[in-house]
Amino acid sequence: xxxxxxxxxxxxxxxxxxxxxxxxxxxxxxxxxxxxxxxxxxxxxxxxxxxxxxxxxxxxxxxxxxxxxxxxxxxxxxxxxxxxxxxxxxxxxxxxxxxxxxxxxxxxxxxxxxxxxxxxxxxxxxxxxxxxxxxxxxxxxxxxxxxxxxxxxxxxxxxxxxxxxxxxxxxxxxxxxxxxxxxxxxxxxxxxxxxxxxxxxxxxxxxxxxxxxxxxxxxxxxxxxxxxxxxxxxxxxxxxxxxxxxxxxxxxxxxxxxxxxxxxxxxxxxxxxxxxxxxxxxxxxxxxx
Amino acid sequence: xxxxxxxxxxxxxxxxxxxxxxxxxxxxxxxxxxxxxxxxxxxxxxxxxxxxxxxxxxxxxxxxxxxxxxxxxxxxxxxxxxxxxxxxxxxxxxxxxxxxxxxxxxxxxxxxxxxxxxxxxxxxxxxxxxxxxxxxxxxxxxxxxxxxxxxxxxxxxxxxxxxxxxxxxxxxxxxxxxxxxxxxxxxxxxxxxxxxxxxxxxxxxxxxxxxxxxxxxxxxxxxxxxxxxxxxxxxxxxxxxxxxxxxxxxxxxxxxxxxxxxxxxxxxxxxxxxxxxxxxxxxxxxxx
Numbered sequence: 209x210x211x212x213x214x215x216x217x218x219x220x221x222x223x224x225x226x227x228x229x230x231x232x233x234x235x236x237x238x239x240x241x242x243x244x245x246x247x248x249x250x251x252x253x254x255x256x257x258x259x260x261x262x263x264x265x266x267x268x269x270x271x272x273x274x275x276x277x278x279x280x281x282x283x284x285x286x287x288x289x290x291x292x293x294x295x296x297x298x299x300x301x302x303x304x305x306x307x308x309x310x311x312x313x314x315x316x317x318x319x320x321x322x323x324x325x326x327x328x329x330x331x332x333x334x335x336x337x338x339x340x341x342x343x344x345x346x347x348x349x350x351x352x353x354x355x356x357x358x359x360x361x362x363x364x365x366x367x368x369x370x371x372x373x374x375x376x377x378x379x380x381x382x383x384x385x386x387x388x389x390x391x392x393x394x395x396x397x398x399x400x401x402x403x404x405x406x407x408x409x410x411x412x413x414x415x416x417x418x419x420x421x422x423x424x425x426x427x428x429x430x431x432x433x434x435x436x437x438x439x440x441x442x443x444x445x446x447x448x449x450x451x452x453x454x455x456x457x458x459x460x461x462x463x464x465x466x467x468x469x470x471x472x473x474x475x476x477x478x479x480x481x482x483x484x485x486x487x488x489x490x491x492x493x494x495x496x497x
Numbered sequence: 498x499x500x501x502x503x504x505x506x507x508x509x510x511x512x513x514x515x516x517x518x519x520x521x522x523x524x525x526x527x528x529x530x531x532x533x534x535x536x537x538x539x540x541x542x543x544x545x546x547x548x549x550x551x552x553x554x555x556x557x558x559x560x561x562x563x564x565x566x567x568x569x570x571x572x573x574x575x576x577x578x579x580x581x582x583x584x585x586x587x588x589x590x591x592x593x594x595x596x597x598x599x600x601x602x603x604x605x606x607x608x609x610x611x612x613x614x615x616x617x618x619x620x621x622x623x624x625x626x627x628x629x630x631x632x633x634x635x636x637x638x639x640x641x642x643x644x645x646x647x648x649x650x651x652x653x654x655x656x657x658x659x660x661x662x663x664x665x666x667x668x669x670x671x672x673x674x675x676x677x678x679x680x681x682x683x684x685x686x687x688x689x690x691x692x693x694x695x696x697x698x699x700x701x702x703x704x705x706x707x708x709x710x711x712x713x714x715x716x717x718x719x720x721x722x723x724x725x726x727x728x729x730x731x732x733x734x735x736x737x738x739x740x741x742x743x744x745x746x747x748x749x750x751x752x753x754x755x756x757x758x759x760x761x762x763x764x765x766x767x768x769x770x771x772x773x774x775x776x777x778x779x780x781x782x783x784x785x
Contacts, residue, residue, distance in 0.1 A: 267569075269574075277556070280555060280556065281555065281557055286574055305554075305555050305556075309554040364773075364777040367773055467770065468770035472763055475762065475763050475766075483759060485776065485778045486644055486776040487641065488778035489775060
C-alpha cells in the first residue's frame with residue numbers, strides 16, 4: 209500500500225514537473241514587423257515589395273529582390289542592399305525570417321512576470337519595454353559610436369560583458385574605468401550619455417551621435433532553450449544593424465551573440481586596423497607573462 | 498650602343514621573371530579559361546557537376562554548380578558542404594583546384610621553366626600558420642605568430658618550452674629534433690618524402706603535406722611568392738586542416754611571410770569564433 213502510494217506520488221510529481229517545464233514562452237514580435245497573428249507575419253514575409261530592391265553580394269554579384277523572403281535569403285548569402293535607404297526594410301525582413309523560424313523559449317528575463325509557480329514569479333507575459341535602466345545591461349556594442357576603432361573596442365567590451373553605459377563612460381566620455389558609470393548618464397555636455405525612452409524603444413545620444421534602439425522580437429533563435437532578443441540599432445553610421453542578445457539572469461549584462469559575424473564585418477571594412485590589433489594582442493599577452 | 502643593350506637586357510629580366518610557374522598537379526594550361534570551364538564528368542565526355550549545400554533554416558539550401566567559377570561563387574555565399582560530386586576529383590582536391598585557379602586567374606603567362614625543387618630546408622622558412630596543432634587556442638596563437646612574421650619552427654619551439662630549439666640534420670629521413678637544453682628530448686618533425694612540389698610531414702602523430710601549387714612574383718615586388726596547399730590529418734581527428742596560403746617571398750633563404758594576412762585571420766576566426774578576444778587588443782593599440 210505504501211509502495212503504490214509512493215509510486216502514485218512520484219508519478220504525479222513527475223507529470224507536474226514535466227508539464228511545468230513544458231510551458232514555453234510564445235514567440236513575440238513588435239508591431240513594426242507585422243500584426244500579432246502568425247498569418248500576418250507570413251503575409252508580410254511573402255508579399256511583393258512596391259519596388260524591387262537591388263542587392264550586391266560576393267564577387268560583385270547583383271540581385272534584384274521583390275519580397276521579404278527573397279531579401280532575407282539574399283542576406284543569408286552575404287548580399288547587402290545597394291541603397292542605404294533600403295537597408296532598414298531589408299533588416300526587418302531578416303528579423304521576420306528569424307521570427308518565423310524561431311522556437312519558443314523555456315526561460316527568459318525579457319518578460320513581465322505574470323504567473324506564480326511554487327511562490328516564484330514565472331515570466332510569461334508581455335515583453336519588458338526597453339527602458340533607461342537597460343543601459344546598464346545592454347551590451348557595449350549597442351552604444352552610440354561609429355568607425356572601426358570604436359567598433360573593435362565595443363566588440364571587445366561586449367565579449368567581456370561590458371554594459372553599454374560602462375562603454376559610454378570609459379570610451380565615449382573618456383573617464384577612468386572607476387565604476388562611476390552613472391556619472392556619465394544624462395549629465396551636461398556632449399560627452400554625457402543622453403538616454404530617452406521612446407514609443408519604439410530607446411533613443412541614445414553621445415558626442416553628437418544619436419542612435420535608436422528598438423526591440424523587434426523575442427524568441428529562442430538559437431535553440432539553446434533561453435529566450436533571445438532581437439534589437440535593431442539605427443543610426444551610429446556603420447555600427448547600425450541587427451543585434452541578437454540573451455541574458456543569463458535578471459540584471460546581468462546581456463550576452464551579444466554572433467560575435468564572429470560582427471568581427472568579420474570589421475575585418476572586411478578595416479583590415480589593417482584589425483591586423484594591428486591581432487599583432488598587438490600577442491605583444492600584450494607576452495608582456496603580461 | 499653597349500649601354501642600350503645593357504638597358505634592354507635589364508628591362509627584359511623582370512619581364513621574363515613575371516612568367517608564372519603553375520604546378521602540373523593543377524592540370525591547367527590557362528587558369529583563367531579553366532576557372533570558367535565546365536567540369537569534366539566521371540564518365541569521359543559527360544559534363545560534371547557538384548551539389549553544394551548550406552546550413553540554413555530558410556531560403557536556398559542546395560545549389561548545383563558545373564564550373565569552378567560557380568563553385569567559388571557558391572562557396573562565398575555559404576554553400577560549403579559538398580553533398581554530391583560528379584567530377585573525377587576528390588572533394589578536397591576539387592576545392593583546392595578551384596580556389597587555386599581563382600587565385601591564379603591573373604597570373605599572366607605561364608613559365609615553362611620549373612623553379613628549384615622543394616627541399617626539407619623549406620620547413621625552416623614556413624610561417625607559423627602551417628602549424629599542425631588542432632586546438633583553437635593553438636590555431637589562434639599560430640595565426641598571430643604568423644602575422645608577426647614568426648616561423649613555424651620558432652612558434653613550435655615557443656609552444657614546447659622556452660629552452661627548446663630545433664636542429665636540422667642533413668640525413669634521411671630529414672628531421673627536426675626538439676632539443677631541451679643539451680639533451681635530445683624527442684623527434685617532433687620529420688620529412689618522410691619530398692617531390693619537386695611537395696613535402697610530406699610527420700609531427701606529433703599527425704601526417705601532413707605542404708604542396709606548392711604556383712610560384713611567381715604575385716605582389717610585383719621583384720621576389721617570387723608561392724601559393725601552397727597545406728593539409729594535416731591524424732588518426733584522432735581525420736583530415737582536420739586544409740588551407741591555401743600565399744607565402745610572400747623576401748630575400749633568398751629568408752622566412753616567408755603571409756601575403757594575404759587578413760584572409761588568414763578571417764579564416765582562423767571562422768574556425769574559432771570563441772577566440773575573438775584573443776585577436777582584439779585593448780585601447781592602447783589604437784593610440785599607436
